[in-house]
Amino acid sequence: MRTNRDNNGPPPAEDNKQRILQAALREFTERGLDGARVERIAESAGVNKALLYYYYSSKENLFSSVIDEHFRMILPLIRKTLEDTSDPETALRQVAAVYAELSQRHPEFIRLLVRELAQPDSPMVVRAAETMKESGVPGQLRRLLSEGQAKGTIREFDLRQAAVSFITMNLGYFIMAPIVDRVLQIDDRKQFISERIQANVDLFLRGITT
Amino acid sequence: MRTNRDNNGPPPAEDNKQRILQAALREFTERGLDGARVERIAESAGVNKALLYYYYSSKENLFSSVIDEHFRMILPLIRKTLEDTSDPETALRQVAAVYAELSQRHPEFIRLLVRELAQPDSPMVVRAAETMKESGVPGQLRRLLSEGQAKGTIREFDLRQAAVSFITMNLGYFIMAPIVDRVLQIDDRKQFISERIQANVDLFLRGITT
């Protein structure tokens, strides 16, 4: 077992492994796989470069671990997206809120994913697609809207397209924020984001109901 | 002066300069600045590596020229976006169509821009923001919707948010296509895109009118 002076702080051994992972997360997020420097990660973690190879056998493997870590961190958040929702409006609000929360609480995840989107077959992109599918968000959204159609509260519409519209209009801002913020000269981001959620739900709901 | 057998085709000298630029465009699009290899660009252009330095003094400068070339190519397309449009519906259709055309005719531009979006202060992102502003699309959109509000055809709504919603829902798919296509298992992309335009305009219009 591992000692630890008293019981605050993580065990010193695993500690360095974690510090490396966190440093790598920062470096890879900022510069991508190719732009990242192993030396810089080590420095930022306060350890010798060779230790990266002791814990993670290669730069690429470390990158892969960073991606794992990213998904591990966001999973709880998106898992609970549509747990017990039965009406479309609540569902839309929840989806919009969760995506906003994801983007605000895990901006590094978004940033890394955006970079990887430039390589359509990148493992992270494939995994993001799987995760989105497994999260059930697009499916559930369509199901709830479909039920609404049966009840006559939702109008006739291609629900697959509708779901894509709603998801892209919600995630879109966070991905394009560096452009949008410049065009509109956004100062108060927090305010702007809560307005965005409102606007998206409002617009979409009005657009899709009978 | 330069001879040229007769007068078809570009002068043989400038020819290689262009080939290098085109090869660089492909390489940088696929791998980004850091991932790109000067050797590979030269090979793909069928010239000696040193020739890149003869025409473009450095890798970074070549990258910058590639970005210039990108904007040069897309500018005519987005300039004509909202030339003589007076009603909101036509405007929305035009914006949706132009963004779709941009994404389909210049996928490399989108791809490179997406990668650069991971670095919020990248010159290409700054320039994209300027270009979008100068294109007048967000401004015109708001103006037309505002006129609609005066006439009573458009309901009360934060028009800045509305414009952002419409633009993000239209560009969003093209940026997230590698994910969306996987989640929905899109086979016929052309078909899907024309459906997307329809859906976006339809949804938004219904969402914003009184």
Next chain:
DNA sequence: TCGGTTAAACTAAACGGTTAGTTAATAATA
């Protein structure tokens, strides 16, 4: 039409800094 001059276009090869990865030895821990 030729031979010589010049500038631009182009290349093979090398240079040297950088960088991912290794090794061998030391320190800490159990």
Next chain:
DNA sequence: TATTATTAACTAACCGTTTAGTTTAACCGA
């Protein structure tokens, strides 16, 4: 003492850039 953690020093390959030179072709005087 045996195992694990950590490091300083090292290496080989890579890669952007330069150098020193060759080839090509337009120009020009005779």
